[in-house]
Amino acid sequence: MKNSFVNTSNVARFMSAVSDLQNRGAGEACLMVVDGHPGLSKTTICHWWAIQNNAVFLRAKAEWTPRWMVRELLESMNVKPRHSFQDCFRQAVDALMSRSNQAQIQGKTFAVIIDEVDHIGKSAKCLETLRDFSDLLEIPFIFVGMQKVRDNISRFPQISSRIGQYVEFFPASRDDVYSLVNELCEVEVGKDLIEFLLEVSRGRVREVKEAIMAIERFGKRNNGTVTRKAMAGETLLNSRDNGQPIKVRAD
Known part of the structure; x- marks a missing residue:
């Protein structure tokens, strides 16, 4: 099978939502949810986009804690985590800001994509930590998961109110x-x-x-x-x- 990327209708829907998110009115509304049934290429499309834009792509883990999550975020940006959570958080803020500024210079869109976000859909601490990054930096965070993601996030008004775009993936036409x-x-x-x-x-x-x-x-x-x-x-x-x-x- 050829190693090609095919522009399907889900790709177009995703790209349109990213564009709309960049042109949002409220700066803090920079969260985005991508959901749909398994097997519809959510991960493939989001990973492809992350590579094109030098964005961060992380896969959530079932046992993630905020500390573990932030350390993985740092490692994905080739930053060696320090010991305390406070120091790791500051490192992440600096690294994300640097990557975002670099992307702007290159005319690209920087974002952090969290795949399999269902694993932390009920974790207030993990979601609030991601919201803290998003609020501080106004960098898009894209949550990718199945259809329960919307329901889970709706339990946290402080997070759901910051979602600027919802993208549902559908079966291929x-x-x-x-x-x-x-x-x-x-x-x-x-x-x-x-x-x-x-x-x-x-x-x-x-x-x-x-x-x-x-x-x-x-x-x-x-x-x-x-x-x-x-x-x-x-x-x-x-x-x-x-x-x-x-x-x-x-x-």
Whole structure:
């Protein structure tokens, strides 16, 4: 499978929200929530954006405490944490400000992305610490998780009131699936097989990519365009719901 980044409708939705966040009226409203069901490329898209903008990307841990979280934040910016939490917090403020200023000079948007934020969705101490950074520096913090993130954060009005943008990721559209197959697959794929993939994957990008790998393996063993008829009886992907293989049907 080609190592390419595909601009899907979720990418466009994410980029639009980041732009709107940068143009916000209230400086303190610089939190953003990205949510949606698993398998819709939230992590992939946010990680790609972080690389493009030299932003910070962290994955929350189930047992995170504010101290552990801030130390990981410092380490992600190549700063050696000091001993006390107070010193670590000051280090983080300085490092984040420096990265933000550097991004402005380069014409980029700096932000801190916290993936798997569900792990700390009920941790007032962790969320309040992130809010402290955001309030002090007015730097965007992007919280990425599943659909319970909104409900969890709504329990903390001081945090939810600072959320400037909500972005919900949706299953890939027909155009998205065609783009993913045509831009990632290393063999030519017939429209009938792409339509079948759209049906059985239900727009879940993770499953679409799994199917592309299967199509490639089949295509490289056989000559010509891989059609639904040609691949009939072959396993296209595994069902997320029951773990059973989904085979290509001829009709």
